[in-house]
C-alpha cells in the first residue's frame with residue numbers, strides 16, 4: 001500500500017530522514033500527517049526506528065532531510081506545545097506526586113494556585129485522587145505511569161507523544177490506563193502520536209495506525225471504530241479483523 005500524506009495535518013512530517021552520525025538513515029523519507037485532535041499509533045519491530053521518529057516529532061532530533069511542522073510552523077526544538085511520556089515514568093523520587101506533576105511548570109516559574117488545582121484535577125482524572133502528597137516509591141508501577149501521563153498533560157500541550165508508556169504494566173492496568181488516556185485526550189482535543197509494540201493497544205487507541213519497518217512506513221490502516229471506546233469493543237469482530245490486518249502487515253514488512 002502506498003502511503004499518501006494527508007493534505008492537512010496539525011503534526012506534519014514531510015519527507016523526514018535521520019541517521020545517527022555516518023550510519024545509514026534510521027528514519028527514511030517518512031511522510032505522515034496527524035489531523036488536530038486525532039490519535040495515531042506507530043507499530044513496528046524492535047529497532048525499526050519508532051523512537052527516532054518520535055524524537056523527530058518532538059524536536060529532540062532535527063531531520064537531516066525533510067521537515068516537521070506543528071500547526072504549520074517548522075519545529076526546531078522541543079517546546080511547550082509538546083508533551084512527552086517515556087516508557088519508564090522517570091519521576092523524581094524526592095518530590096511528592098503533585099510536585100512531580102507540576103515539574104514542567106516549576107522548571108519555568110513558580111506554580112500558582114490555579115496550576116495546583118489543574119494538577120489535582122488531572123490526578124483525579126487518572127484515578128489518583130488522594131495521592132498528591134505521596135512519594136513515587138510509595139506507588140505501584142501503574143500509579144507511577146499515571147503520574148507521568150498527568151505530568152505530560154499539566155501544561156495542556158496541543159500534542160502528546162508517547163513511547164511505549166504502558167509496556168511494563170500488566171494487561172489489566174494497561175487497559176485502564178488506555179481508557180484514562182483516551183478520556184484525557186478527548187477532554188482537551190489533544191493530538192497524539194503513540195508508539196507501541198502491542199497491536200491491540202494500537203487498534204483500541206487509534207484513528208489510524210502505521211506499520212514501520214527499516215525506517216519507512218509500509219502500511220497504514222484507518223480505525224473506524226466508534227468513540228468513546230469501551231472495553232467490550234476488544235471482543236468484537238471489527239476490532240479483531242483490524243488486529244489481524246495489522247499483524248499481517250507487520251509480517252509482510254521487510
Ligand SMILES: Nc1ncnc2c1ncn2[C@@H]1O[C@H](COP(=O)(O)OP(=O)(O)OP(=O)(O)O)[C@@H](O)[C@H]1O
Nearest residue numbers: 020023026044045046047048049050051052053197
Ligand atoms: N543514539 C544512537 N546512536 C546510534 N544509533 C542509535 C542511537 N539511538 C538508536 N540507534 C539505532 O537506531 C535504530 C533504531 O532505534 P530506535 O530506538 O529508533 O528503534 P525502535 O523502533 O524505537 O526500537 P524499540 O522498539 O526496541 O524501542 C537501532 O538500530 C538503534 O541501534
